[in-house]
Structure formats: structure tokens, C-alpha cells
Amino acid sequence: MRIRKYFRGSGRVLAFVFIASVIWLLFDMAALRISINDVNTQLLKEVIVKQREAVKQQATKRTNVANRGGFKQVQKVDLDLETEVKISDEGDTGNDDVIRKRTRVNPAVKDIKFNEHIQSKETGQLRLWDGSKALAKYFEREIGKSEAAKPQASTSTTAPRKVAAKVTVRKKNDNIDQRVKQAEATVPVSEARKNASENAPRKVPVELPNLTKAPPSGVEEKRHLTQEPKIKLEHSVQKANESVVKKAYKTQNKVANNVQPEKQHAPSKEKAEAVHTVKPKKNNLESNVIVEGKQKTATNQSDPNGVKHQAHAMEKPVVPQHVVNKPNDTVTRKPGVHKVMLLDVTQKPRDPAAVGQFGLAAVVPRDKEGEMRSRWNEGHFNVYLSEQIPLDRAIPDTRPQACSENLVHDDLPTTSVIFCFVDEVWSTLLRSVHSVLNRSPPHLLKEIILVDDFSTKEYLKDNLDVYMSQFPKVRIVRLKERQGLIRARLAGAAVATGEVLTFLDSHIECNVGWLEPLLERVYMDRRKVACPVIEVISDKDMSYVLVDNFQRGIFKWPLVFGWSTLSEEVIKRDKMKDSDPIRCPVMAGGLFSIDRKYFYELGTYDPGLEVWGGENMEISFKIWMCGGEIEIIPCSRVGHIFRSENPYKFPKDRQRTVERNLARVAEVWLDEYKDLFYGHGYHHLLDKGAVDIGNLTEQIWLREKLQCKSFRWYLENVYPDMNAPLVRAEGLIFNLGTRKCLTLEKGVISFDVCDLNKQSQHFNHTWMRNLQQRGSCIGIQGPREGVAIQPCDNASPRLRWLHKSLILSSSLVEHFIAEHLAQRKCLAADPYGKGLHLNECDPASQFQKWHFTNYYTP
Known part of the structure; x- marks a missing residue:
């Protein structure tokens, strides 16, 4: 309800x-x-x-x-x-x-x-x-x-506590597919490196690529896969550096116990037991190259006791490096830095009383002076004293004081050091190699490549193979015929595997801390080419001599290399310190470091250059004009034996070989300034019938491809203090007899009242010694030797006139003297002003005396 x-x-x-x-x-x-x-x-x-x-x-x-x-x-x-x-x-x-x-x-x-x-x-x-x-x-x-x-x-969705990931470590041998088993928790680095080192062959047969082109990418990748793991540490760097020195010294001293110091110099006559020859595929220079292989251990045949040596202590990497991201357009790396490592490892405790120790001058005993003189021509320096000096002698640290405090990056690139030699003195060659091994951080020294340019000395064959077999990082490349320094370097570069190529002469001594400053500059900018300060080892007493600071390499006409000290004005203006890099217009040529890939991007050296000469000019102009830079690094010091004359033999005439090389450089790189080269005594090179400088098509195409700047740009921006006027004199030509100026109108020569506004009165006296107005020149024509206007031709001697020249006597410097005539005849003005004649030279004749408005040379 x-x-x-x-x-x-x-x-x-x-x-x-x-x-x-x-x-x-x-x-x-x-x-x-x-x-x-x-x-x-x-x-x-x-x-x-x-x-x-x-x-x-x-x-x-x-x-x-x-x-x-x-x-x-x-x-x-x-x-x-x-x-x-x-x-x-x-x-x-x-x-x-x-x-x-x-x-x-x-x-x-x-x-x-x-x-x-x-x-x-x-x-x-x-x-x-x-x-x-x-x-x-x-x-x-x-x-x-x-x-x-x-x-x-x-x-x-629930993640495990550990991610089981396979860590594969490739061994350094031909069987790249062989791998370490899967590891979940840890993989010992030291053991992996040990296995890689034990399985690594001492020398690998190499098929040389085209020497002027970069190795193919496939080769690069294969080499990359066989590199040892790198580990980069950004803390406790200085402690790690100290441990490198201690461990290297400790291991080296073990090796030293098996070496007879006093017998190290003596070359052996026995043959190497562990040397095999690899014949590469024929391809231009490739058919003339032999790469020598070495086993890990070998008998030192230069030791009479036949003691076997273990691998060099510097081969073992002591300092691990963490690998960081390589620089690209989107990622910036922040690697650690450390002070330059002052390594100076020696095979035995140094004898302070040894001859030439610490770079001091050595003295030849009186009873050995005859032997010293008789052996001088073996190397054009004191060979006798060189053999008395220890192979690993100490030399003074000549670097500026600030260099010991400079910081370099932890992840510097590795380098291949390339020595090219022919009939080099045994002791100087070995001392050069020891200085690199003993004073280079081991993790940066990838290898040392010795390129034998068909030496004839017996001690540089089997004996050298046996001696160098104790150093795993040393490789020997032998050329089957004499090629010369330029092509020998290309052969060494073709087999190199380091990221940076470092070229050195075979009679040098590297100072402490020499390598890292060079690699640092290349690391900062791969287009920088770094050169050490080249100090002097006396050819007479083998002393190590410090050179002045602020020196740079330059050239003078006609392309002659020289050294020049920066002016005090420039040093003060730029607030330069003695440890600052120095811009170098031209490198000396024998000692420098360059990024390997950049070397090939530049086209290497001009392969048309022969034997020796001009290669330093060619590569210097190429580097500067095509976007690179050359610097001298004061914190890198290398001693070099400077000799009074060149001891090397040339397959052809030495002077013609050098002149031909320089002519190739001038034609490719100097533009309109090549007249300055020819005009300084090389007019005869313009005669193509007498001198063949070879085909330049490829080199001209390379310059266009690289979009290189002009030689004028080089003079204005790199070498502005170089005096390089395009003509020797220019302006009006005034005749003292007629008191008028020479005039050229419609192909007719006459005299008129001097007027700067009249282009018909403007002439040039070129470096080819032509009296030129535009494309017309005053020359001698016909058997009667009459003076006439002709088209200009730099190769024609009938158009050349000596004027204000140093080769003339003081009484004829104001005359125009016909260069090609055996009997001296001079250009004379007609007394009535109706033209020109060729008469016998008369120092007193006013009609034979001429003056230009402007002179640019003495």
C-alpha cells in the first residue's frame, strides 16, 4: 500500500x-x-x-x-x-x-x-x-x-639486468673472420691485444696502387678493420704519460741486455734468413718495387755472437686510448689534452764519455785523419766520426721553454714515417731510425718505411734486412731501378697505412718531443702541412747546432730555395712568441707531415718530375694556392746533416734534370710570372727542340679541378715581401743623342718629343729581354742584321736586348746590346731621327744610350 x-x-x-x-x-x-x-x-x-x-x-x-x-x-x-x-x-x-x-x-x-x-x-x-x-x-x-x-x-616488457651483446675482436692477421667467442660481462683488453700482437705478421705483402691516386676505399676499410682497439682516457693523462716512459725504459733495458753495444755499427756479410720478396703487379712504377717482409724475431747478423733479439719495446702499446666520435658537421668532440711526452728511450744506459754524446763536437785523432779524408766522399761528410758516435746518442733539448708546457690532444692521428735513401752511410741511416723509434710516442708511430732507391752498397741489402728485423714497426721497400727521391717518396706513400705521412731525410736525428707538435697541427686542420725546425748537424765534427728562431723557408728567382728570418717589425706586430707556428711560403722539402688523404687529394707530387729538384717548390705552391697552409713548428726540432755538395748520382745530367723540373713547375703554377723564372738565366729552356719538359695536360687539369688560386694571390697573401715585377723596366725610352723618345706608330719606328700621354711611346723591357709594345717587339731581321718590328716570341733570341744588366761592363749598361750575336753590337738612333740601326758598340756614343722612365730591377 x-x-x-x-x-x-x-x-x-x-x-x-x-x-x-x-x-x-x-x-x-x-x-x-x-x-x-x-x-x-x-x-x-x-x-x-x-x-x-x-x-x-x-x-x-x-x-x-x-x-x-x-x-x-x-x-x-x-x-x-x-x-x-x-x-x-x-x-x-x-x-x-x-x-x-x-x-x-x-x-x-x-x-x-x-x-x-x-x-x-x-x-x-x-x-x-x-x-x-x-x-x-x-x-x-x-x-x-x-x-x-x-x-x-x-x-x-620487463628488461633483464644484463644485455647479452656479442663483442667481436678482430685479430691482426689474414683470417679476419676468426673471432673471439661471445662475452657477456667483460673482455680483457690486454689479452685481446696480446692475441692480436702474437698473430700479427711482421710484414704484409703489398700490391702498390697507382702512386698518384688515393688508395681505393676498400683497401682503407680493410686496414681499418685490422687496427687494434683504441681506448681514450680523459683523466690522469700525465700519470699515464709517466707510465709510458717507465714501461718503455724497462722493456728496452731487457732488450739491451742481449745487444753488443760496441758492435751495433758493423754491417754484416751474412744473408738474412727471414726475408721474402713480394713481386707486385706491374703498373708503371709498381713493377719496380719490392716490399721486404720480416718475422717477429730474427738473428742480428751484425752481432758476431748471433744473439736473437725480441720485438722492440716501442711496439707494445702502453697507453690505451678511448675512441671518441670523429669530427663531422653535426658532432663536436671534446677530447682530453696532455703535455707533450718527452720520450727518449735508449737500448742501454748511455755512456756520458762516448764520442759525440749529448750533441758535442767530436775530434778525429791525428792517426785517423788520413782515414777520415779517404772516406769523406762516401757521404760528403765525416763518415769516420759518424761511425764512432752511438746510434742512440743524446742530443740537447733545443726547444723554446714554453714547448714543454704546451698541451696536445689525446687522440692525435697515427703516422707513417718514410725514409728514402740511396747508398746512405750505414751509421747515419741507423741513427735516423733509432732517433724516431726512441723519441716517438709508440701509439702514434704506426710504422717506419725505408724506401731503398736501388742502392749499390752491399751493407744496405741483406745486412740491413737482418738488422731492421728486430724492430717490428720497420718495413723496407726496395725499388728495382733508380727512380729518384720524388718517385721513391711516392712508392713509400703508396704502402703507408698511417693517417699522416711524415717524410724525413735519411741523415737526421729527431729531438725529444718532435712528433706530437707536428701531428697536433694536422689534427687541428687536415689541410695544414707541418714542418719541424731543421737544425744543423755539422758535416765536419758531427756536433748538433741550434739555429736562430723565427726562420722560414722562402725562394728567390729563379726558384732557388733559401732561409729568411722574420723581421722584428713583423714579430712585434703579430706579438709572436718563439714557440708560435710560423707561416712558411716554401718548405725545405725533406721533412714534413701531411694528412695522407689530403696528400692524395692534392695529386701528390707531379709524377713528371724526375729524380730530385723542384719538388719542394711544386708541392709548396700547390698547397698554398689550392687551400692549404704550410707552417714551421718551433716545438718540433730535427737535426740534419747539411753537406757542401750533393753526393747522389743522376741517371741523366744533373743540371738538366733540375732545370727541366723547375720548368714544369713554372709552366703549371707561375702564370704570367713564369717570365721571371725564364728571365733569370733559363731562356734556353724555352727552346722546345732542345729541352722536352713533358706533357703538362694532367697537371693543368688538376689545378683547374682543385680550383686553385692564382700565383698573384700567392705573392700578395703568402709571400708579400717577395719582389716580383712583371717587367724589368717600363715607360718612355729616351735617347740621349736625339733628346727625343722612341715612337712606334702603325709598325713604323720614329722619334718624337717625349709625351707620357702618348701610348705609342710606351714600351716594356720584359724579363725575356724584349723591347715590347703590346704584341710587337723590336728585333734583328735578315742576314744584313737590320732592325725591324716583329711579333713577340719569347723563344726567339733575335728579339732579346741586354740593358742595365749585371753581366755588362759599367760602360755599356745604358746600351741595348743584341744578345744572340757573337760580336757585340748595339742599338743606335739615327742622328736625323729617321729610325734605328745596329752598330758596333761604342761606350762614348750618345746615340747608343737609352733610358726608361721606370726601372724595377738593378
Whole structure:
């Protein structure tokens, strides 16, 4: 009754129905929302699982790529990672002891952090840090703890504590596919390097590529895959440097115990037991090259006791390096720095009383003076004293004081040091090699390549092979016929594997800290070519002599190399210190470091140059005019034996060979200034019938391809203090007899009142010694030797007139003397002003005396 009474009336019924409908709708919407959430959650889980699997696969790929490429890090992955490397000084028990990567990724995986290979400071082992912990936290936060706890979620979204990634280490042998087994936690670096070192052959047969073209990319990649892992440390650098010296000294002293010091110099007559010859494919110069191989250990045949030597101590890498991202357009690297390593390793404790020790002058005993004189021509220096001096003698540190405090980068490029020699004196060649081995950081010295340019001395054959076999980093390349310095360097560069090529002469001594400053400049700009300060080793007493600071290489006409000291004005203006690099217009040519790839981009040396001469001019002009720079680095010092004459034999006439080379350089690089070269005594080279300078098409095309600047730009921007006028004299030509000026109108010569505004009175006396107005020249014509106007031809001697020349007597300097005539005849004005005649020279005749308005040379 109460219920019926309650629902009495239609209004109450409708109200109840409405309220019930609303309540039912709310329950329905709640159920629908729960269903939608379940679907969204499942979809989100599936998306995240896929992303996680993709990330894990990408990380595994990066790990394998890094191991195959010497542990180099990949610049970018699918998540658009951008890395910044940090190293903590803490222990190896937490996040602070690893190399961490701060990442910037897409919003879907915002907080994921990936960690690459690390090295524990305490264990020296390589670890693959597990970044899955951060990944799991992200999943839990996005999906929810309740969903993460479900069975299907735990199997698909929960990350393990360790990521099992394969770390593959390639051995340094021909079987590249042989790999180390999978390692999950750690891979010992020292053991991997040991295996690589033990399996590495001492010498690898090389098929030389075209010497003027860069090696193919496939060769580059293969070499890259066989490099040892590099590890970069950005903390405790100085301590690591000290450990290098200590370990190197310790190992070297072990080797020294098996060496007879007093017998090191003596070349052996026995044949090497472990030398094999590799005959490369014939291709131009390639058919004339032999690469000698060495075993890891060999008997030192120059030791009468036949003691076997172990591998040189410098071969073992002591300081590991972490590999950082290489520079490109989007990533900037922030490597560590350290002071220059002052290595000076010796095979035995030095004898302070040894002849020439510490770079002091040596004295020839009176009873040995005859032997000294008789042996002088072997190298055109004191060969006798050179053989008395220790192969690893100490020399004074001549660097400016600031150099010892200078910092260089930890990840400098490696270098191949190339020595080219022919019939070099045994002791000087060995001393050159020892100075590089003993004073170069081992991790930067990739190899030493000795290029034998068909030497005839017996001691430079099997004996040299045996002696150098004790040094694993030394390779010998032998040319089958005499090629000369230029092509020998190209042969050495063709087989080099270092990132930087360092060319040295074979009678030098590198000073402490010589290498890193050179590599630092190339590291900072790959287009910089770095040269050491070349100091003097006396050819008479073998003393090491310091040279003046602020010197640079220059040239004078006709392309003659020389040294010049910067003026005090320039030093003060630029606020230069004695340790600052010096811009060098022309390198000396024998000693420099250049990026290997850049060397090939420049086209190397002109392969048309023969034997020796002019190559330093050619490559210097090419570097400067095609976008590079040459610098002398005062913190790098190398002593060099300067000799009074060139001891090398030339297959052809020496003078003609050098002149021909210089003519090629002038034709390709000097533009209109080539007249200055020919005009300074090389007119005869213009006679193509007498001198063939070869085809220049390829070199001219190369200059156009490289978009090189003009020689005028070079003079204005690189060598502005060079005096290089395009003509010897110009303006009006005034005749003292007629008191008028020479005039040329419509091909007719006459005299008129001097007027600077008349172009018909303007003449040039060119470097070809032509009296020229535009394209017309005054010359001698016909058997009667009449004076006439002819088209200009630089090769024609009948158009040349000596005037104001140093070869003339003082009484004839104002005359125009016909150059090609055996009997001297001079240009004379007609007394009546009707033309020119050729008469016998008369110092007193006023009609034979001429003056230009402007003279540019004495």
C-alpha cells in the first residue's frame, strides 16, 4: 500500500524512471571506459615492446660495428642519439664509474640512456654497461605497476639486468673472420691485444696502387678493420704519460741486455734468413718495387755472437686510448689534452764519455785523419766520426721553454714515417731510425718505411734486412731501378697505412718531443702541412747546432730555395712568441707531415718530375694556392746533416734534370710570372727542340679541378715581401743623342718629343729581354742584321736586348746590346731621327744610350 501510494501520480513515476536511467547510464559509461583503458594499455604495451626490441637490436649492431672498427662509436642510431662523453674519477661500482651518454631522443623514449664500452681503471678490462635498468623503469612508469606485474607483460616488457651483446675482436692477421667467442660481462683488453700482437705478421705483402691516386676505399676499410682497439682516457693523462716512459725504459733495458753495444755499427756479410720478396703487379712504377717482409724475431747478423733479439719495446702499446666520435658537421668532440711526452728511450744506459754524446763536437785523432779524408766522399761528410758516435746518442733539448708546457690532444692521428735513401752511410741511416723509434710516442708511430732507391752498397741489402728485423714497426721497400727521391717518396706513400705521412731525410736525428707538435697541427686542420725546425748537424765534427728562431723557408728567382728570418717589425706586430707556428711560403722539402688523404687529394707530387729538384717548390705552391697552409713548428726540432755538395748520382745530367723540373713547375703554377723564372738565366729552356719538359695536360687539369688560386694571390697573401715585377723596366725610352723618345706608330719606328700621354711611346723591357709594345717587339731581321718590328716570341733570341744588366761592363749598361750575336753590337738612333740601326758598340756614343722612365730591377 505504501509503495502504491508512493507512486500515485504520473509525475513521480517519470522522475523515478529518469533517475534510474541516469544511474544505469553512468554504470554503462564506467564499464566502457574500463574496456577502452584495457585496449589502450594492451596497444601501448605492444608498441613499447617493439621499440624496446628495436633498441636492443640497434645496440647490439652498434656494439659489433664498434668492435669491428676498432671500438669506434657510431655517430647516430634510429633514436637520433647525440652523445657527450664523461669520465668520473670514482671507482667502478656504480653509475659514476662508467662512460655515460647523455642522450636526446624522441618523446616516446625520452629518458632511455645507453652506455657504451668502458674500461675499469682497476681491472683494465673492457665492459659492456647494461642500460636496460633505465628502460625497465620507463616501462613501469608508463604502463603501471599492476600491468607490469602481469605474466604477459613480464615476458615482453620487463628488461633483464644484463644485455647479452656479442663483442667481436678482430685479430691482426689474414683470417679476419676468426673471432673471439661471445662475452657477456667483460673482455680483457690486454689479452685481446696480446692475441692480436702474437698473430700479427711482421710484414704484409703489398700490391702498390697507382702512386698518384688515393688508395681505393676498400683497401682503407680493410686496414681499418685490422687496427687494434683504441681506448681514450680523459683523466690522469700525465700519470699515464709517466707510465709510458717507465714501461718503455724497462722493456728496452731487457732488450739491451742481449745487444753488443760496441758492435751495433758493423754491417754484416751474412744473408738474412727471414726475408721474402713480394713481386707486385706491374703498373708503371709498381713493377719496380719490392716490399721486404720480416718475422717477429730474427738473428742480428751484425752481432758476431748471433744473439736473437725480441720485438722492440716501442711496439707494445702502453697507453690505451678511448675512441671518441670523429669530427663531422653535426658532432663536436671534446677530447682530453696532455703535455707533450718527452720520450727518449735508449737500448742501454748511455755512456756520458762516448764520442759525440749529448750533441758535442767530436775530434778525429791525428792517426785517423788520413782515414777520415779517404772516406769523406762516401757521404760528403765525416763518415769516420759518424761511425764512432752511438746510434742512440743524446742530443740537447733545443726547444723554446714554453714547448714543454704546451698541451696536445689525446687522440692525435697515427703516422707513417718514410725514409728514402740511396747508398746512405750505414751509421747515419741507423741513427735516423733509432732517433724516431726512441723519441716517438709508440701509439702514434704506426710504422717506419725505408724506401731503398736501388742502392749499390752491399751493407744496405741483406745486412740491413737482418738488422731492421728486430724492430717490428720497420718495413723496407726496395725499388728495382733508380727512380729518384720524388718517385721513391711516392712508392713509400703508396704502402703507408698511417693517417699522416711524415717524410724525413735519411741523415737526421729527431729531438725529444718532435712528433706530437707536428701531428697536433694536422689534427687541428687536415689541410695544414707541418714542418719541424731543421737544425744543423755539422758535416765536419758531427756536433748538433741550434739555429736562430723565427726562420722560414722562402725562394728567390729563379726558384732557388733559401732561409729568411722574420723581421722584428713583423714579430712585434703579430706579438709572436718563439714557440708560435710560423707561416712558411716554401718548405725545405725533406721533412714534413701531411694528412695522407689530403696528400692524395692534392695529386701528390707531379709524377713528371724526375729524380730530385723542384719538388719542394711544386708541392709548396700547390698547397698554398689550392687551400692549404704550410707552417714551421718551433716545438718540433730535427737535426740534419747539411753537406757542401750533393753526393747522389743522376741517371741523366744533373743540371738538366733540375732545370727541366723547375720548368714544369713554372709552366703549371707561375702564370704570367713564369717570365721571371725564364728571365733569370733559363731562356734556353724555352727552346722546345732542345729541352722536352713533358706533357703538362694532367697537371693543368688538376689545378683547374682543385680550383686553385692564382700565383698573384700567392705573392700578395703568402709571400708579400717577395719582389716580383712583371717587367724589368717600363715607360718612355729616351735617347740621349736625339733628346727625343722612341715612337712606334702603325709598325713604323720614329722619334718624337717625349709625351707620357702618348701610348705609342710606351714600351716594356720584359724579363725575356724584349723591347715590347703590346704584341710587337723590336728585333734583328735578315742576314744584313737590320732592325725591324716583329711579333713577340719569347723563344726567339733575335728579339732579346741586354740593358742595365749585371753581366755588362759599367760602360755599356745604358746600351741595348743584341744578345744572340757573337760580336757585340748595339742599338743606335739615327742622328736625323729617321729610325734605328745596329752598330758596333761604342761606350762614348750618345746615340747608343737609352733610358726608361721606370726601372724595377738593378
